Amino acid sequence: LATTLAEHDVVWACAVTQRDVSRSVIVPPWASAVVAMKASNSANISSRWVDAGPELAALYGSNGDALPPERVGVLGRAAFLGATARGDAPSPILRGLAVLDRLACTAIAPPPPSVPAIPDLDAGGTNRQRFEQHTADPACAGCHQQFDPIGFALEHFDAIGAHRNVDAGLPIDARGSVLGLEVDGAVELATTLAEHDVVWACAVTQQLRAAIGHAPRTGEACARDALAESFRAGDGDLQALLVEIAASEVMTR
DSSP, X not given: OHHHHHTOHHHHHHHHHOOOGGGTOOOOTTHHHHHHTTOBHHHHHHOOBXXXXXXXXXXXXXXXXXXXXXXXXXXXXXXXXXXXXXXXEEOHHHHHHHIIIIISOOOOOOOOTTSOOOOOOOTTOOHHHHHHHHHTSHHHHHHHHHHHHHHHTTTTXXXXXXXXXXXXXXXXXXXXXXXXXXEESHHHHHHHHHTOHHHHHHHHHHHHHHHHSSOOOGGGHHHHHHHHHHHHHTTTBHHHHHHHHHHSHHHHO
C-alpha cells in the first residue's frame, strides 16, 4: 500500500496542497512544479526559477520565466513578501519570524502584554530605523534581536514585494544576520539559509509533520533523524524525501 501510494500522481499533487493551514503556511502556485522537477531543498530557497503572469512579471521586473538578480527562492516572491507586511509597510518582525518558524523550525514565544508598541515612524525616518528604535528598548531587545535582523535583510522589498533602493529618501540598509551568520540583502540571506544544517533538518521535519499530521514526537525522533541523514546525503531531493517518508516506519507501523 505504502509503495503504491508513494508513486501515485494523485498523492504527489496532494503532498503539495495538504499543508498546515492553521499556521498560515504559504503554498505558492509554483510548489507543484518544484516537486515535479525533482527540485532540491537548496533550490527551493535559492532558485531563480519562476512562472509569473504579466502583472507579476512586471512587479518582478522579469520576463516571467526567471527572477531578476536581486530575488531568489521563496523569500524573493511577492506571496511571501506581501504576506509578511503590515499595512503599507514591510514588517521585519513578521518576515524574521516566518523564516525562523517555517525554514528553521524555531518557535519564538509571543510577547508579554507589558511590551510597548512599535513606535510611530519619525518624519524622514526609514522603516528600519523605526524597528531599530523599538529593538533598542531593553524590554524588547532580547527577543527582537533573534528575528529583526533576518527581516532587515529583506528591506529592499516593500509591502507588496516590489524592489526598492531607497526608503524615505535614504539608501536601503539591508544588513542583517540569520542563525548567527551575518548577511547583506535577500540573496545572501537565501544562500546562507540554503546551506545551513538547521534549515536542512527543518525541511525534513516540516515534510514529516505534514505527512503524519503532527510534529515528530519523541518516539519518532529516530525515524526523523534517519530521514534527515538520507535527505542530506541525497542533496536534498524533495521527491526522494516524500517517497522515503511514505515508506518509513512512522507511516507503516
